[in-house]
Amino acid sequence: MGINLGDTFPNFEADTTVGKIRFHEWLGSSWGLLCSHPADFTPVCTTELGLMAKLTLEFKKRNVKMIALSVDSVKDHHGWSKDINHYIGESQVQNLPFPIIADEKRELAVQLGMLDPAEKDCQGLPLTARAVFVIGPDKTLKLSILYPATTGRNFNEILRVIDSLQLTACKKVATPVNWKNGEECMVLPSISAEEASILFPKGIRTDDLPSKKGYLRFTPQP
Incomplete structure (x- = not known):
């Protein structure tokens, strides 16, 4: 079970x-x-x-x-x-x-x-x-x-994960590898560029990748 x-x-x-x-x-x-x-x-x-x-x-x-x-x-x-x-x-x-x-x-x-x-x-x-x-x-x-x-x-990790869970429960973001509270977050792939510009007024940084797919989008923690 x-x-x-x-x-x-x-x-x-x-x-x-x-x-x-x-x-x-x-x-x-x-x-x-x-x-x-x-x-x-x-x-x-x-x-x-x-x-x-x-x-x-x-x-x-x-x-x-x-x-x-x-x-x-x-x-x-x-x-x-x-x-x-x-x-x-x-x-x-x-x-x-x-x-x-x-x-x-x-x-x-x-x-x-x-x-x-x-x-x-x-x-x-x-x-x-x-x-x-x-x-x-x-x-x-x-x-x-x-x-x-x-x-x-590792209770530092447990606190870190809870911070991520509580943030992502109310904001349309994900948290990248080794993320800590206050650091850059990632824009969800399901969010269009137009919606993202409204949701994240602090700006979005997109990494240029060989695939040109533009899915690595970062934004300051909302």
Whole structure:
């Protein structure tokens, strides 16, 4: 099983460190970032959740609610949260600034296609891979990235992609390779020259190519 881009994200019910939630109601009108983790009290996951906590304000600026998932219990999540806060120098803080879902039966991990068959726990059960799901306010999946359990995520890239998703959701542009917020964007091929001149009053730069097709059109970020 799994979920594809553009699909409505499941409105699952789950126990979390902030109590039981229904996902769509919890998300509200915000964007959402769901990150799955192989297990509690594991090294790579601890560094990731620590960085998520440190980046809380960056995600809040983008109207993104964060939520994590692990195959352990809520009780374990609370104990692990203390370790994570200690690791990032916030030992006086008990709870993380986002919920952690308890998926002890791996039901949500199976539903969303997040299990890594190459990585198993001490009981021989597959661990959850490092999935990244970005969900829009319309409750549809906008981005998915799947890392193996042994590779930590790059949250600078996740923030960069969210910036692109939020820009391209409201402006008729695409973002080129290695784009960062504030840099030149690309005019969509479906937009005519006449429409482009109206939509992008800051100007359009077209690269001259051997094909003479004029499809590499750049414009300052609208």
